[in-house]
Amino acid sequence: MTVSLEDVRAAAERIGGRVRRTPVIQVAPGLTFKLELLQHTGSFKPRGAFNRLLTAKENGELTGQGIVAASGGNAGLAAAYAARELGVPARIFVPVTTPRQKVAKLDTLGAEVIQTGDEYAEAYQAALQARDESGALLLHAYDQPEVVAGQGTIGLELLEQAGMFDTVLVAVGGGGLIAGIATAIGDNARVIGVEPELAPTFHRALAAGGPVDGPVGGVAMDSLGGRRLGDLAFAAAEQYDLTSLLVDEEAIVAARNELWREHHLVVEHGAAVAYAALASGVYKPAGGERVVVVVCGANTDPTTLG
Known part of the structure; x- marks a missing residue:
């Protein structure tokens, strides 16, 4: 790939x-x-987030279930911003170590914020589980072709x-x-x-x-x-x-x-x-x-x- x-x-x-x-x-x-x-x-980060979401929209993959993403902060902010601009819900999983100013910004962008684990990898596993359970679109922080x-x-x-x-x-x-x-x-x-x-x-x-x-x-x-x-x-x-x-x-x-x-x-x-x-x-x-x-x-x- x-x-x-x-x-x-x-x-x-x-x-x-x-x-x-x-x-x-x-x-x-x-x-x-x-x-x-x-x-x-x-x-x-919004460059990759928009390209991922707009590509998914073109392909019919962006549904009412919205998106899930995991982030140390910046990728989550971009995902929440792109989702808001496109009118879809976003759930963002971040480590408990994420700086408070980034968490506060996520709140202002209208995303549901879930803090879990000490590192990005733990937040990512939680995002994968949420995707599997809900059918939401996964926006990866860095390892997707569209991103x-x-x-x-x-x-x-x-x-x-x-x-x-x-x-x-x-x-x-x-x-x-x-x-x-x-x-x-x-x-x-x-x-x-x-x-x-x-x-x-x-x-x-x-x-x-x-x-x-x-x-x-x-x-x-x-x-x-x-x-x-x-x-x-x-x-x-x-x-x-x-x-x-x-x-x-x-x-x-x-x-x-x-x-x-x-x-x-x-x-x-x-x-x-x-x-x-x-x-x-x-x-x-x-x-x-x-x-x-x-x-x-x-x-x-x-x-x-x-």
């Missing part, structure tokens, strides 16, 4: 009137930010907005974002994943030759807390020769604070991970290299910024 460039282009056509074309800004010579934190619900294709529309926008660039740094949790962007960009630029050391799902998969379960933790766990890389992400990694960089907790916290102090961007820890690779020196661009950082989420408590 793979996602093609044609799938991404079809997704762009399908969701074009539903999502924002987020801006890019050049913050320094050779460094550009793609501001996906300005997307509806404060993260890139990956939707996230890939970011890559299409970058090719149109950012001019010539050599490298794109992307935070990785379950891998839907990097899989979609790599599919859209293809051979036009190198796409590199960046992960927290305490949640290295992509790194583990590359080392093992395929997705494997493993422990996750750390400050970015609410948005990058899947135990296992998605199969679609691993397929993209093989097809596009994707690599993984790891950043530690200190680097993530420092990058998040720097994005606020230097660029006035309020981001969650997971959204600071890609920039942390640059700021900490884990990734050192070559002379003249043009780098894009995808700044992917803003759902955080701004009072915690230093």
